[in-house]
Amino acid sequence: MTALTNQARVAAPPATARPSFFRHTAYLTLRQLRAAARVPAFVVMNVVQPLIWLLLFGQLFTSVVDIPGFTGGDNYLEFLTPGIVMMMALFGSAWAGTSYIQDMDRGVMDRFLTSPTSRGAMMVSTLVYQALLTLVQSLIVLGVAWLGGARFDGGLGGILILLLAAMLLTASFSALSNAAALLARNQNVLIGISQLITIPLMFLSSALMDTSLSADWVAEVARFNPFEWAVVAGREALGASPDWASVWGHLGLLAVFTAVLAWVATRAFRVYQRST
Amino acid sequence: MAASSDGMALVAADLVKTYSQGRGTPPLRALDGLTFQTEEGTVFGLLGPNGAGKSTTVKILSTLARPDSGTAMVAGIDVGRHPGRARSAIGFVAQKQVSDPMDTGVENLVLAGQLHGMSTRAARSRAGELLERFALTSAARRQVKTYSGGMARKLDVAIGLMHRPQVLFLDEPTTGLDPEARAEMWAEIERMSREERMTVLLTTHYLEEADRLASRLAIVDAGRVVTEGTPEQLKSELRGDAVVIELHEASVISRVLESLGRLGGFRDAAAEGRAVRARADDGGAALPLLLAALDAEGIAVASATVSRPSLDDVYLAHTGHSFAAVHAGSSADARTELEEVAS
Known part of the structure; x- marks a missing residue:
């Protein structure tokens, strides 16, 4: 037996699963960050639309705050900003599954699945990447809102909590998008499903309008809307006197929601393989 | 390692796989009791037209798909029972490009090594070695999307070799390549099987490719192996x-x-x-x-x-139809498929 084949036997990786999950997550997240760094326009492109909404709606609805019964403070731009951050996170993550579709259209997905790559890492790395993307984009939106005159009493702590909520929201809906990608394996179907889900979630929330001014059933439904959880947590945290029980409660719900969806989406790899 | 206690690097025993084609249509029987085995260190060719079941066989042996029934073993490991262990022992080069076009050549290789449990340093040195061997060193730091078809295919094979697998799957490695790139790839595969003591499962619908590269081959038609042997044996049967x-x-x-x-x-x-x-x-x-x-x-x-006698004659004798005739019908599909992938 030659030295070469001896080496081959040694190169067989250890069968320990836990440590490879974290290492694989890091390697695969870096892969996506490299791609994003090579096309920075893509990162910025996703921010343009939210900024247009922010400035457009901000101007269009300035006097909303004067409606009797509006409980969201006296500056609509300040009310709107956390809503826009979450809308950006929601719409951005709806597209997350696209990278899976691309990997499937090529042989990249099949190569990963025939290697000892951790399935959990394949899922979580895309969630981490999407959450980082949201982080950068949210900072841009906050900066523009500040330039537009919005001031947030919650300060740095409030902003960090808003960012955390946006990242959790991103991770949960990215997991959903990934699962849809694994099951549908088709970009058009993926976008169709995403739109079907995201648009109603956006309107059944207080992102654009205080739900105490909407029909009662909207406020009632919104309580069960994960998107609304993120909006409430972020908006409360940016306020002058946050209701901390509400902030942490909603963040906790989001965290559980994210974990459940990530787990379910990882299971979708099995369905993908079964139908291969 | 308990690799192939019976000396067989690859075993496919009575594999059956059906795909449902939607309501009203009967399920497609892609594999219909496909059986073959390969000794360690050989280049084994699966030869047949598109749709014969070659790719499905590769998918099952590489843990990607599960058969409806039958057993698949790789390096002595039952892939149905221990897919994780099997994955460490194999390299997989799919019919479609397996490299990430957004990453550079070296990034693709290092990532593949890392995912197989190699340290970053070991992966870097192995990547350098493979890039040199496949004459890709000058393109190592370019994104793969700038590569020619032949270069990308060589990188795909290098990716499959990163962790020195015991069994390498090459699913139609030269489909879509121009004649020059194909000749180069053939030379690489010949060298690879000579230098690394490794079992290669090669699928192809090119008779000349199977004749030149495979030390043993099985002719596959409609999900079954119709005949098996060395190219010389098969030809001398006629x-x-x-x-x-x-x-x-x-x-x-x-x-x-x-x-x-x-x-x-x-x-x-x-x-x-x-x-x-x-x-x-x-x-x-x-x-x-x-x-x-x-x-x-x-x-x-x-x-x-x-x-x-050529392999074409062998094919004709065993299936009742000329390979060229079947292939003429299916190669047009193969081309459109490739174009879709490329666009």
Whole structure:
């Protein structure tokens, strides 16, 4: 037996699963960050639309705050900003599954699945990447809102909590998008499903309008809307006197929601393989 | 390692796989009891037209798909029972490009090594070695999307080799390559099987590719192995030389067949279009006699050839249809498929 084949036997990786999950997550997240760094326009492109909404709606609805019964403070731009951050996170993550579709259209997905790559890492790395993307984009939106005159009493702590909520929201809906990608394996179907889900979630929330001014059933439904959880947590945290029980409660719900969806989406790899 | 206690690097035993095709249509039987096995260190070829079941077989052996029934073993590991262990032992080069076009060549290789549990340093040094071997060093730091088809395919094979697998799957490694790139890839695969003691499962629908690269091969048709052996064995099963007479018009074919029968020494005579094929123990001696006989009958011959049996003849003998005929129909599909992938 030659030295070469001896080496081959040694190169067989250890069968320990836990440590490879974290290492694989890091390697695969870096892969996506490299791609994003090579096309920075893509990162910025996703921010343009939210900024247009922010400035457009901000101007269009300035006097909303004067409606009797509006409980969201006296500056609509300040009310709107956390809503826009979450809308950006929601719409951005709806597209997350696209990278899976691309990997499937090529042989990249099949190569990963025939290697000892951790399935959990394949899922979580895309969630981490999407959450980082949201982080950068949210900072841009906050900066523009500040330039537009919005001031947030919650300060740095409030902003960090808003960012955390946006990242959790991103991770949960990215997991959903990934699962849809694994099951549908088709970009058009993926976008169709995403739109079907995201648009109603956006309107059944207080992102654009205080739900105490909407029909009662909207406020009632919104309580069960994960998107609304993120909006409430972020908006409360940016306020002058946050209701901390509400902030942490909603963040906790989001965290559980994210974990459940990530787990379910990882299971979708099995369905993908079964139908291969 | 308990690798292949019975000396077999690959075992496919009675594999059956069906795909549902939606309501109203009967399920497609992609594999219908496919069976073969390979010794360690050989290049084993699966030869057959598109749709014969080659890719499905590779998907099952590489843990990607599960068979409806049957057993698949890789390096002594039952892939159904221990897919995780099997994955560490194999390299997989799919029919489609397996590299990430957004990453550079070296990034693709290092990532593949890391995912196989190599340290970053070991992965870097192995990547450098492979890039050099595949003459990709100068392109190592370029994004793969700038590579030519031939370069990208070589990188794909290098990715499959990163962790020194015991078994390497090459699913149609040269489909879509221009002749020059194909010749280069053949030379690489030959060198690889010589230098690294590794089992290679190669699927192809190119007869010449199977003839040149595979030390053993199985001909696959409609989800079954119809015959198996070394290319030489398969060809020598067909005793004698192939004699092909091409005619100006098809109307005289029956008279040519009659002449062949009268002359004796020719077997397996069959018409194909305007040509007549037959076998003869000594084709070189039999042909002048045949030509003289046809001349005496006033039958004009367009061309006459004598050749040693080819894999095409083997394919024809075992499946009842000419490989070229099947392939002509399916290669158009293969091309559109490739174009879709490329766009």
